[in-house]
Amino acid sequence: MAFFDIPADEELSPEVRQRLEEYRRLLGLESLPRTWKVFGRCPKIIEARLTAFQNLHYQSRFPWEARNLAVMLIAHAKRCQGCFTGARSQLDKLGFDEATLDKICADPEALPLKERDRLFVHYALKIATGSADLHPKDFREMAEHGFSKEEIQEIIAFAAYWTLNMVFTQSVNAGLMEE
């Protein structure tokens, strides 16, 4: 038996139901991930996660395709199976095949994207996996590649969002595992 249980729809407040439905709709999912629904009895956490998702991931000036490739690679590096599967399913909808995605995971530098989008993915991955190792020269380099300061901050926030989300996903997945 798993430690956490998934609350039934009837147990959720109308506000929580509405917020979860909004998340499902934004991502075009058939059903809600268990790693979100498990928080159904904690409205503040649902609110926090959706606020972060909408502002730090969903609203963005970078293409959806590049964002999902970044998520796949961050999840791969941090071994977050839930986020990895979610990103792959979005990329599948965009027409990427499994073999291409496997190849990208094996060699993240070989992204089949325009240079600017490839660099977005490269920097997002770098920030999410090693923010303690960043140097001023990393930012100068990004600016030389044409990213504005606002865009660089957006990349930082995007990467930070995924470090938050992966803690949620990995932790609750451990508590949702059958013993």
Place this chain on the structure above:
Amino acid sequence: MAFFELIPEDQMATEAKEYIGIAKKRARSDRVAHTYYVLARNPRLVKAWVQVLQELIPIPNRFGAAQGVAGMLIAHAKGCQTCFNTSRQLLLKLGFDLGALDNMCRFPEALPLGDRDRRFVEFTLRVARDPQGLKTDDFRDMERAGFTKDEILEMIGVAAYWNLATTLAMAVDAGLREE
């Protein structure tokens, strides 16, 4: 010269100023971390960050000052000087002395806290550092120690928040360093 600059309050958009005001009230200070003043260029990011903070670490909250200890130790473990300083300043205002805080950082396995607070801090630190390493038994142990499932979900929220905050702060700090 640093790559990022701090936006003075009289040059900020109203929304950024409003949310920085909330962060100041929370910190009981007339100044907050530099990270906020840099991100003020993107009011949406400041707003989302503060909203997430308010939802995941409300004031007051059921874990009391132990929240601050958890924040300090997570920041210490991740090497985030900004979050470390912010947590320490708040703990000093709550009556902790510097010597006691230094000892907590040196010996996080021997925290001079009550059993419930100590378990809260240890578990939250563990989730923040290694969510992938969690096992069902870790949750069962917390339950046996008297924590409800909702409280455990809230602890995951606290750990997730600090991953967001330390990533944001460390990345922005790197862009604030003089070259």
